[in-house]
Amino acid sequence: MVGFSYLSRPSEEQLAAQRRYYDSIAVVQKEQEALRLKTEAALAHAQKEAAEKDSSALFFDALKGTEEKICIQNNLAEITLSTKGGRVTSALLKDYMLQDKKTPVTLFGGEDVAMNFNFYNQKGAIQTKDYFFEAVNRTDSSVTMRLAADANSYIDFVYSLQPDSYLMNFEIKATNMAGKLANTGYVDIDWSQRARQLEKGFTYENRLAALTYKLTDDDVDNLSPASNDEKELEGKADWIAFKNQFFSAVFIADQDFSKVKVSSQMEKQGSGYIKDYAAEMNTFFDPTGKEATLMHFYFGPNHYKTLKALDSGREEKWKLNRLVYLGWPLVRWINQIITINVFDWLSGWGMPMGIVLLLLTIMVKVLVYPATWKTYMSSAKMRVLKPKVDDIAKKYPKPEDAMKKQQEMMTLYSQYGVSPMGGCLPMLLQFPILIALFMFVPSAIELRQQSFLWADDLSTYDAFVTFPFHIPFLGDHLSLFCLLMTITNILNTKYTMSMQDNAAQQQIPAMKWMMYLMPVMFLFVLNDYPSGLNYYYFVSTLISVGTMILLRKTTNEAKLLAILEANKKDLKQMKKTGFAARLEAMQKQQEELMKQRQQQQRK
Numbered sequence: 388m389v390g391f392s393y394l395s396r397p398s399e400e401q402l403a404a405q406r407r408y409y410d411s412i413a414v415v416q417k418e419q420e421a422l423r424l425k426t427e428a429a430l431a432h433a434q435k436e437a438a439e440k441d442s443s444a445l446f447f448d449a450l451k452g453t454e455e456k457i458c459i460q461n462n463l464a465e466i467t468l469s470t471k472g473g474r475v476t477s478a479l480l481k482d483y484m485l486q487d488k489k490t491p492v493t494l495f496g497g498e499d500v501a502m503n504f505n506f507y508n509q510k511g512a513i514q515t516k517d518y519f520f521e522a523v524n525r526t527d528s529s530v531t532m533r534l535a536a537d538a539n540s541y542i543d544f545v546y547s548l549q550p551d552s553y554l555m556n557f558e559i560k561a562t563n564m565a566g567k568l569a570n571t572g573y574v575d576i577d578w579s580q581r582a583r584q585l586e587k588g589f590t591y592e593n594r595l596a597a598l599t600y601k602l603t604d605d606d607v608d609n610l611s612p613a614s615n616d617e618k619e620l621e622g623k624a625d626w627i628a629f630k631n632q633f634f635s636a637v638f639i640a641d642q643d644f645s646k647v648k649v650s651s652q653m654e655k656q657g658s659g660y661i662k663d664y665a666a667e668m669n670t671f672f673d674p675t676g677k678e679a680t681l682m683h684f685y686f687g688p689n690h691y692k693t694l695k696a697l698d699s700g701r702e703e704k705w706k707l708n709r710l711v712y713l714g715w716p717l718v719r720w721i722n723q724i725i726t727i728n729v730f731d732w733l734s735g736w737g738m739p740m741g742i743v744l745l746l747l748t749i750m751v752k753v754l755v756y757p758a759t760w761k762t763y764m765s766s767a768k769m770r771v772l773k774p775k776v777d778d779i780a781k782k783y784p785k786p787e788d789a790m791k792k793q794q795e796m797m798t799l800y801s802q803y804g805v806s807p808m809g810g811c812l813p814m815l816l817q818f819p820i821l822i823a824l825f826m827f828v829p830s831a832i833e834l835r836q837q838s839f840l841w842a843d844d845l846s847t848y849d850a851f852v853t854f855p856f857h858i859p860f861l862g863d864h865l866s867l868f869c870l871l872m873t874i875t876n877i878l879n880t881k882y883t884m885s886m887q888d889n890a891a892q893q894q895i896p897a898m899k900w901m902m903y904l905m906p907v908m909f910l911f912v913l914n915d916y917p918s919g920l921n922y923y924y925f926v927s928t929l930i931s932v933g934t935m936i937l938l939r940k941t942t943n944e945a946k947l948l949a950i951l952e953a954n955k956k957d958l959k960q961m962k963k964t965g966f967a968a969r970l971e972a973m974q975k976q977q978e979e980l981m982k983q984r985q986q987q988q989r990k
Contacts, residue, residue, distance in 0.1 A: 445508060445536050445567055452519030461528050461548045464686060466555060467496070473520035473532030473544045474502040478636065478686035480553075486587055488836060494636055494686055495580050504559075505575035506542070506672070508568050512575075520544065539563050553687025554697060559672060559680035567674075573645070574672035574680065578638060579665040580629045581654070586835075588847040589656045590862070590915040595632040595829065596661050598651040599710060601625045603643050607709040610651040612662075617650035625703075628710055629664040630689070633832045633846070635710050637685035642671035690832050691727055714826030721823040734833060741839025744828070744919060748926045751824055752934070755817035759931075763938045768805045771948040775799055803951045821927070828920045841867060845919035860911045868921035869914050875928045876906035882932060 444450070454471040467477035477496035485492055503516040520532040529547035545558040561568065586592040597612035603623040609630075610616040623643040629636045645668065652663040672680050685707065687693065694707040713722040729750065733743045752759075776796060783792035800806065828834065834845040842849035850864035857863050880902050913921055 444510075445513065446518050446534060449518040449520070449534055454519070455522065457522050457525070457530050457532075459526075459528050459530050459546060459548055461550055461552070463551065464548065464553055464555075466546070466548065466686065468522075468530065468532065468546060470520045470522055470532065472503065472516040472518070473534060474515070475546075475684065476500065480634070480687060483634070483688060484836065485585065492585060492634065493583075494631075494634055495583065499583065500580045500636075501577070502579075503577045505577075506568050506674075507571055513568075536564070536567060540567060553685055553693070555684045555686070557682040557684055559682070561672075561674050561676040563676070565675045570674055572671065572673070573669040575667070575669045576644075577665075577667055578627075579663075580636060581660045582629055582631055582662040582664060584659055584661050585631055585634065586847055587844065588915055588917075589661065591829070591847065591917065592632040593653075593661045595630075595712060597630055598649050598662070598664050598666075599628040599630050599635075600647070600649065601706055601709070607706055610649060612651075615650075615652050617648070620647040620649065623647075624668070625705060626707070627666050627668070628685075628707075629662075630710055631661070633689050633835055634687065635685065635689055637707060637710075638666075639683040639685065639705065640670045641681040641683075644668040644670050688832050689830070691723075692731070712826070712830050714823060717819050718823045718826055721819060722827045726823055726827045730827070730831070730833070739839055740834055740837040740845055740919070741842075741922065744845075744923055745926055747824065748923055748930065751820060752927070752930045755820055756934070758817040759934060760938070763935065763942075765806070767942055767944065767947060768803070768951065771944050771951065772799065772803060772805060802955050804954060805951070824923060824927075825920065828923055829917050831919075834917070834919045839919075839922070842918040842922070845922070846917050848915055849918035849921075861914055864914070866914050866916075866918060866921060868918045868925055869910060869916070872913065872921045872925040872928065873906050873910040875925055875932065876909060877903060879928055879932045880906060882935065 452470070454469055456476070457468045457470065459466050459468070463481055465479040465481065466475060467479075468474065469476045477500075478494040480492045480494070483492040484490060501516070503514055506513040506515075515534065518534055520534050522530050523533050524531040524545075528550070529545070532544040532546070533541050534544075535541040540563040541561075542564065543558075543560045543562065545556075545560065547556045548554075549556065559574065582596060584592060594612055597609040598616075599607060599609040600620065601607045601624060602620065603625050605622070610618060623645050624640075624647050625643060626637055626639040627644065627647070627649065628638075647666065647668040649667075650665045652665075654660040654662060670680060670682070671678075685694075685697070689710045691708050691711045691713075694710060697707055698704045713719040726747075730743065730747060733746055734740070738746075776799065779792055779795050779799065783789070783795075829846075832846075836843075837845050839845055841851060848864065848866045849868055851867040852865040854863050854865075884902060913924070
């Protein structure tokens with residue numbers, strides 16, 4: 388087969404001809420695409436020119452003008468709007484700084500964002516991006532952008548920032564537009580934004596940045612944060628969010644969004660952006676002006692309680708707090724009810740965030756200590772019974788006696804009231820509590836730009852060594868907290884394995900090396916993760932090692948064995964458990980099969 392493939396391979400001339408053929412197809416496709424784009428642009432230009440020459444066009448006077456920037460603000464945010472298109476062009480957050488810790492965060496600005504509303508009449512679509520609005524009814528925190536057909540007929544875009552809030556109300560209302568606009572009952576909306584890289588770590592910020600949405604009467608969902616993705620949503624949506632790691636731009640419709648199409652495209656590292664978001668949808672619109680279109684924008688931090696407060700007094704909850712990723716349902720519930728409240732209580736004392744994380748980790752370890760003790764005692768009982776288990780193993784050295792050996796071991800454990808799986812349930816019970824903090828730390832905006840020891844920002848990696856080149860799977864830096872976490876895990880592995888049976892380790896040497904390899908793999912996996920998370924993992928593992936050493940030193944194994952011997956059950960009075968009974972039945976069945984085989988061999 389290999390020889391046939393080698394002999395039948397195409398010649399260099401054939402390969403060259405094939406390349407020319409595919410290249411010619413690509414050229415034709417590019418020419419066709421360029422022609423299509425030119426045709427669309429020419430038609431669009433022709434329609435615009437016709438409107439400019441036609442004085443009867445609905446908004447003829449608004450086609451020309453001078454763009455003006457209008458700022459509205461409160462104590463938390465400053466929103467810039469443009470009279471060209473009557474849209475939001477910039478959102479600045481006053482209480483949050485960029486990486487220089489001096490310049491306020493600007494979520495988007497300039498060409499980063501685009502928004503267009505399509506109204507309709509008999510002559511076709513009226514795209515607001517092509518028209519100049521007039522700013523009227525201006526105050527410090529509100530403005531009305533008016534698109535006028537004449538002195539008495541117009542469409543108003545009303546923007547108003549709420550006090551002490553990142554929420555901005557947005558209302559569309561028509562006045563005397565009946566008969567001038569088609570009564571479609573809706574307005575089409577196109578919204579897009581290139582999400583800026585606002586944090587130092589591109590990799591991790593990109594992982595937590597995703598186009599997120601909430602379907603009406605349904606849960607919150609999102610597009611893939613790890614690849615290009617697009618989706619046409621089924622049903623209606625309450626809101627759509629262009630989400631960064633710690634900040635979001637959210638568009639909310641009181642009358643819901645319909646026919647929603649969303650897309651998310653990955654941006655290259657070093658471009659200054661992380662995602663390219665886009666959404667197409669429509670929502671209710673009444674051209675008669677009897678009922679206004681009610682919407683809202685949220686330009687602000689992904690802070691759990693800030694977002695949760697927006698649902699206060701609302702019958703239909705927005706659930707914007709789901710923009711803060713807190714893990715799977717059970718873990719999320721633990722974080723919402725316990726972790727966040729305890730974290731806020733500790734933070735209220737004014738301590739450094741590193742100390743807050745330390746105290747929080749200690750509290751979690753104290754909470755799970757009963758389960759830790761139960762797990763340790765189960766392993767300690769198994770350890771003191773090991774000589775008896777070894778005696779049983781010596782008693783049944785033959786492979787065909789494996790069932791008898793297993794049955795006798797289970798009988799031994801039952802006599803002494805020990806379960807080989809006794810430590811598993813306590814370990815499973817403490818796992819959700821431990822993982823809850825692991826999920827909470829990367830999403831806690833409170834850690835953003837908070838320094839501790841050598842880490843100048845606990846929400847991103849702490850690079851104590853920066854390489855002039857990129858190392859595969861590791862990156863261009865080495866995080867010190869990640870390195871300490873790795874070393875601590877290796878020491879924990881070494882100590883744990885020293886407590887195990889050396890003979891078993893010699894029988895499976897590959898398993899021993901795998902146990903050491905896992906912590907080293909963590910170095911590559913977690914090197915880009917927030918230093919606060921690696922710090923938590925480091926402290927948590929350190930406490931675990933200390934706890935195991937303390938328990939080992941304070942446990943008198945001779946005394947423990949004596950207690951087990953004192954409580955040993957009489958074999959004759961014991962009832963076989965379901966598992967032991969099944970083992971005995973399987974043993975009898977195996978013995979019967981062996982007898983049948985021996986009889987057949989004699990014949």
